[in-house]
Amino acid sequence: MASKTGPTSTKIGFITLQANKHLLLFLFVLLCGIATLSAQEDPITPLPIKAVGDTLVAPIMPANILNKQVETDTVETDTVPKKQAMLLDKIQYKAKEYVKLSQKDNKIYLYDEAEIYYQDTELKAGVIILDYVKNEVYAGRLKDSLGNYSQLPFFKQGENEVRPDSIRFNFDTQKALIWNSRTEQQAGLGQLGSDAMKVYANITKKENDSVYFLYEGKLTTSKDTVDPDYYIRVRKAKFVPKKKIIAGYSNMYIVDVPTPVALPFAYFPLTTGRVAGILFPTFGNDPRRGYFIQNGGYYLPISEYVDVSLTGDYYTNGSYGFQGRSVYSKRYKFQGNINFSYENLVTSQKGFDDYSRTSNYNIRISHSQDAKASPNSRFSASVNLGSSQYYTNSLNQVNRNNAQTNTFASSISYSKTFPEYPSVNASLTLSHTQNSRTQTINMSLPTFQASMERIYPFVKRDEVKKGIIDNINFQYDVNAQNSITTTEEEFFKSGMFDDARIGARHRLPIATNFKMAKYLSVSLSGSYEDIWTLETIRRQYDADLAEVVTDTIAGFDRFNRYNLGASIGTTLYGTFNFGEDKKIQALRHVIRPSVSYGYTPSFEQFYDSYLDADGEEVQYTPYETSIYGRPSLNKGSSLSFSIQNTLEAKVRDKDSTATEPKKVSILSNLTFSASYNLEADSLKLSPISMSGATQIIKNVPINFSATFDPYAVDNNGRRINTLNVNNGGGLARLTAARINTGFSLNSEMFQKGGEKKKGGDKDDQQNTDYGTNVFAMDDIRTPTRGQSQGGRGGDDEEERDNPIYKTSLPWDARFTYVATYNNTNRQQEITNHSLMFSGNIQLSPKWEVGFNSGYDLKNKGFADTRFAFKRDLGSFRLSFDWTPFGRYERWYFFIGIKSSILSDIKWESRSQR
Known part of the structure; x- marks a missing residue:
């Protein structure tokens, strides 16, 4: 041991x-x-x-x-949380061909129409390999025996979509490596509509949910996703979906051919809606003012209801201009816009004889209120005022289309209705009219109007009105205004108010009507007016000055006047039957004759007199400056005659199944009217007026009018108290006549079975006032900036081929003819004889030509003529506007990208005056 x-x-x-x-x-x-x-x-x-x-x-x-004893640890539970599982949710997957689970490789293989869903991530591809240890997935395409690829991967995370050739994605880090990715981003300003930006990249690295890095990418808005007609090549870029793309050196390729359009770095906004940003200017050269930039500035959305854009122009000779525009809108409340423009125009250089310096300005305001916002009140505004030469001398090319505008008009009004019986409508209006030729300005600051509804004092509101007593009714209205007439030089100066006239008119009309002898309609009426004014005049002869002196007396004054009237009329019907076996079965003639009498007394009590240099008494009224006219000195008593005719035919319908004949209007109106002055000592019969309208030619309305004078004229052209028939002439001599017509044609009207457009359609109907010899420039369908200008369908239309038409070319044309004749002094002169025409012709599905012109048959000359050529180039639009001759002779060429995202990529050129 x-x-x-x-x-x-x-x-x-x-x-x-x-x-x-x-x-x-x-x-x-x-x-x-x-x-x-x-x-x-x-x-x-x-x-x-x-x-x-x-x-x-x-x-x-x-x-x-x-x-x-061993003391117990005071921390019972570890404060560091245990590591949770890498995949927080269950992965759902499936495939059409097979799903293989390999425990040896720790992978899941999915083949043919494979799909994987995890949280907000969706992945579809021909083949997918999922490593459930690394939590990583790979997706790729399928290749058939011919070498064709199919079932390209589709990757979606949240709202971002990518269509690559192949992809590697890690569920833990949310990072991905993508080859040949293709994605589409909606972008653009709200007022221009959103466009789609296609983003391609050879290699894309997904850093996180909102940041991608691109290598060798392409940016385009072309609809062709396989072979785009243009793209911007970026070498390296940072891509933030729905926000921006920041790229290095970038240049433009057209049909895979590089162009010199390049930038050392580029920024592409991809935001939708209204986003603050720089408005890219237009560059050019003007021989009189030097090099320039136009319409460059900044856009700022102040709130969801209001935005502002500020732009400016600058020329190297010192000319400049700036514009401000604000658009506002609130749903179910109101909407409108405000525009202000100012230009400082410098011509030539200092020291030269042709040097000049002027300024132009223009203010445009538009406001409209939704009818649902306030049913009993309404506020509206339409303002257009500025320098008379603003459009003709404007620096900015966009204003040239309004060069023929001769009148500026403005109106701002507020109206309110008081619905309680009797209801009252009241309004307050500020108005302005300006003639750009005479440079005179007429304003009403303001005009107040109020009117009460018609009242029947001798019968209850809901009872039937019969007889002369029950139908007695009266109304009341008041009109007050401050009228100003001035010139452009005095506008916005204190002197413009020197000649202002202020007044008010109260009016009380009374009327009744009844039947007499069963077929005659009789009406009686009377009207009382009370006129208020704040100034009167006093006129006297000054012997020292040897002239009549007129003094203006400020202060309130008033006068009244009244008139009486009566009328009687009936309706006569006449039908001429030709038989049901005839093509024209019957003619129906309706005649509505009427005779009226009017009486106005003399208001001598509102007149004064003075003695002239010869000692003779001259009468005048102190109320000559009243804006509502002066009281009449002579008594008025006259008879008026009127005959109105309509003529229509019953024609057998071409459709054999029709049971009723078809009605055709021959004369929709033919009216003769004249009057006889009982108080006049000579020339008691007034000229006879005739007016009518017919559509005897289908879809071609014709309006005509004429004036006939029953009295003869002397050698000096003055009317004499001798009837023309007693002077060797006819019953009445033609002194004036007018005829006008307008109609539209299009290719569909001449195609068998095609839809025919009537000449009276809203889109084709021309203004019935044919006094002008020139069409508006808008007759040619030229879209504005931000709208599609390619073909008919615009950007939303599917891509078309460019075939050759076999039988016809789509076209449309509008014609207006007007002629006026004057013979008041036996001159027998045609004062106006013009033919205006405009239209469009589609040479091919992508080529369109528009024209707008007119010919003066009297003066043998063309009116302002304009041609517009448009070409749809897929992602680009091309236009050429040409005015070959005349005062506004010019041309303008433009080619640029349609999409609003890249609308600043363009080239334009214009002629100089």
């Missing part, structure tokens, strides 16, 4: 010396060793080993260290 125990003790001691850090273990082992030695039966033979004192001093331990 001694031989075994010795080494054991020695070994323990050696271990103890080496493990001095574990004092408790040392004491425990030592005590165990002593207990073992004391339990042996044989005595222990000591070894000849010299004892050496331990140099390590054990720390003193408390006596109760062995009996002390």
Whole structure:
């Protein structure tokens, strides 16, 4: 035992010396060793080993260290959360061909129409490999035996979609590596509509949900996603979906051919709606004013209801201009816009004879209120005022189309209805008219109007009105205004108010009607007016000055007037039957004759007099400056005659199944009217007026009018109190005549079975006022900036081929003819004889030509003539406007991208005056 125990003790001691850090273990082992030695039966033979004192001093331990209980840790649960599973949700996957689970590779293989769904991530492809240990997925295409690829991957995360050739995506980091990616971004300003920007890239690195990095990318708005007709090549770019693309060196390619249109760096906004940004200007050269930039500025959306755009023009000779535009809208409330333009025009250079400096301005405001916002009140505004030469001398090319505008008109009004019986309508209006030729301005600041509904005092509101008493009714209305007439030089100056006239008119009309002898309709009427004015005149002859002096007296004054009237009329019907077997079965003639009488007394009490240089008395009225006219000095008593005719035919319908004949209007109106003055001492019969309208030629309305004078004229052209028939002439001589017609034609009207457009359609009907010899420039269908100008369908139309028409070319044309004749002094002169025409012709599905012109048959000359050529170039639009001759002779060429996102990529050129 001694031989075994010795080494054991020695070994323990050696271990103890080496493990001095574990004092408790040392004491425990030592005590165990002593207990073992004391339990042996044989005595222990000591070894000849010299004892050496331990140099390590054990720390003193408390006596109760062995009996002390272990204290419980105060932190029962670890504050560091345990790591959760990498995939938070369940992955859903499927495939058409097969789904293979490989535990050896820790992968899932999906083949043919494979799909994977995880949270907001969706992945579809021909083949998908999912590593469920690395939480990574790979997707690619399928290739058939002919080498054709199909089932390209489709990757969608949130609202972002990518269509690559292949993709690697990690579910944990949300990062991806994408090859040949294709994505589409909707972008553009709200007022121009949104466009789609296609983004292509050879390699795309998805950094997170909102940042992508592109290598060798292409940006285009072309509809052809396989072979775009143009694109912008970017070498490296940062792509933030629905926000922006920031690229390095970029240049434009057209049909895969590089162009010199390049930038060292580029920024492409992809935001939708209204976003603040720079408005890119237009560059050019003017021989009179030098190089220029136009329409450059900044766009700022102030709120969801209001936006502002500020643009400016600058020329190197010192000319400049700026424009401000604000558009506002609130649904179911109101909408409108405000435009202000100012231009400082410098011609030539200082020191030259042709140097000049002028300024132009223009203000346009439009406001309309939704009828639902306030049924009983309404506010509206339409303002257009400015310099008379603003459009003709404007720096900006966009204003040239309004060069023929001769009148500026403005109106701002507020109206309110008080619906309680009797209801009252009241309105307050500010109006302005300006003639750009005479430079005169007429304003009403303001006009107040109020009217009360018709009241029947002798019968209850809901009762039937019969007889002369029951039908007695009256109304009341008031009109007050401040009328100002001034010139453009005095506009906005204190002198414009010097000749202002202020007045008011109160009117009370009374009327009744009844039947007499069963077939005669009789009406009686009367009207009382009370006129207020704030100034009158006093006129006297000044002997020292030897002239009549007129003084203006300020202060309130008034006068009144009244008139009486009566009329009687009936309706006569006549039908001429030719038989049901005839093509024209019957003619129906309706005659409405009427005779009326009017009486106005003399208001001599409102007249004064003065003695002229010869001592003769001259009468005048102090109310000559009244804006509502003056009181009449002579009594009026006259008879008026009127005969109105309509003529229509019943024609057998070409359709054999029709049971009723078809009605055809021959004369929709033919009216003769004249009057006889009972108080006049000569020339009592007035000229006879005739007016009529017919559509005897289908879809060609014809309007005509004429004036016939029953009296003869002397050698000086003055009417004499001798009937023309007694002077060797006819019953009445023709003194004036007018005829006008307008109609429209199009190719569909001449196609068998095609839809025919009537000449009276709203889109084709011309203005019935044919006094002008020139059509509006808008007759040619030229879309504005931001709208499609290619073909008929615009950007939303499907891509078309360009075939050759086989039988016909789509076209439309509008014609207007007007002629006027004057013979008041036997001059027999045709004062106006013009033919105006405009139209469009589609040479091919992508080529369209428009024209607008007119010919003066009297003066043998063309009116303002304009041609517009348009070509649809797919993603581009091309237009050429040409006015070959005349005062506004010019041309304008434009080619640019249709999409509003890249609308600033364009080239334009224009002629100089």
